[in-house]
Amino acid sequence: MSRGRFPQFNAAAQSFLEAEIGPVGPSVSCGVGACNADAVFRVPWHSVGGDIAYCGYHLARYRAHHPELFERVQAAVEEDVTAHATRGARFLTFEEVPEQLFEEQFVAIALLASGHALYEEADPGELVAYRTVDRGLETQSSTEVARQHAGEFLQDVEHRLGVHAWSDDALAALYGGESA
Ligand SMILES: [Zn+2]
Numbered sequence: 001m002s003r004g005r006f007p008q009f010n011a012a013a014q015s016f017l018e019a020e021i022g023p024v025g026p027s028v029s030c031g032v033g034a035c036n037a038d039a040v041f042r043v044p045w046h047s048v049g050g051d052i053a054y055c056g057y058h059l060a061r062y063r064a065h066h067p068e069l070f071e072r073v074q075a076a077v078e079e080d081v082t083a084h085a086t087r088g089a090r091f092l093t094f095e096e097v098p099e100q101l102f103e104e105q106f107v108a109i110a111l112l113a114s115g116h117a118l119y120e121e122a123d124p125g126e127l128v129a130y131r132t133v134d135r136g137l138e139t140q141s142s143t144e145v146a147r148q149h150a151g152e153f154l155q156d157v158e159h160r161l162g163v164h165a166w167s168d169d170a171l172a173a174l175y176g177g178e179s180a
Contacts, residue, residue: 018049019042019043019044019045019049019050019051020042020051021041021042021043021044021051021073021076021077022041022042022077022079023040023041023042023079023084024039024040024041024042024053026038028053029053030053030054030055030058031052031053031054031058032054032055032058032113032162033113033162034113034160034161034162035055035057035058035113035114035162037055037056037057037058038055039053039054039055040053040054040055040056040059040084041053041054041059041079041081041084042054043059043062043069043070043073043081044069044073046062046065046066046069056084056085056086056087056088057086057087057088057090057115059081059084059085059086060085060086060087060090060092061092061093061115061164062085063082063085064092064093065092065093087115087135088115088135089115089134089135089136089138090114090115090116090134090135091111091115091116091117091135092115093111093165094108094110094111094117094164094165094167096135097111097117098117098137100122101119101131101133101137102119102131104122105121105122105123106119106120106121106122106129106131107119107120107122107167107169108167109154109166109167109169109170110154110157110163110164110165110166110167110170111163111164111165112132112157112161112162112163112164113161113162113163113164114132114161114162115134115135116132116133116134116140117132117133118130118131118132118157118163119131119132119133120150120170124147125147126146126147127144127145127146127147128144128145128146128147128150129142129143129144130142130143130144130145130153151173151174154170154173154174155174
């Protein structure tokens with residue numbers, strides 16, 4: 001097992017922002033707040049220095065979003081870091097989530113911290129139907145919410161399950177604008 005110090009980008013900040021990288025022991029949770037999985041590997045945080053321990057899925061997401069950084073980590077340790085990155089039947093980015101499903105009656109509105117996509121009924125009546133699907137497009141859960149409570153429901157989803165990405169339409173509906 002190798003555990004390294006990982007030089008960060010900002011020389012002035014380096015003395016206290018050096019990242020610890022390497023496999024993590026048991027009983028460390030994934031650094032993504034809404035994720036309940038155990039962490040498997042600690043990698044440098046991509047923007048502000050420091051480091052974060054990720055589970056296999058979030059390590060796979062990190063690789064998808066920061067390929068150069070992932071390669072630098074791989075070059076710095078003996079372990080096969082890729083082997084720790086376990087994508088499973090989960091979406092890594094919102095871009096790879098199909099826009100519409102179920103005979104175009106549902107539109108994708110979010111990628112959840114679980115790696116599942118959240119779909120909303122496109123043309124609802126009094127009740128709005130929601131479904132989550134995995135990358136194999138298998139339905140993982142479904143629910144219906146009274147239309148006037150849809151906004152509360154989605155904020156609860158964000159709080160309870162964690163959201164990696166909202167669709168622009170969902171963001172506009174929830175927060176009155178696109179993300180910065
Ligand atoms: Zn995780």
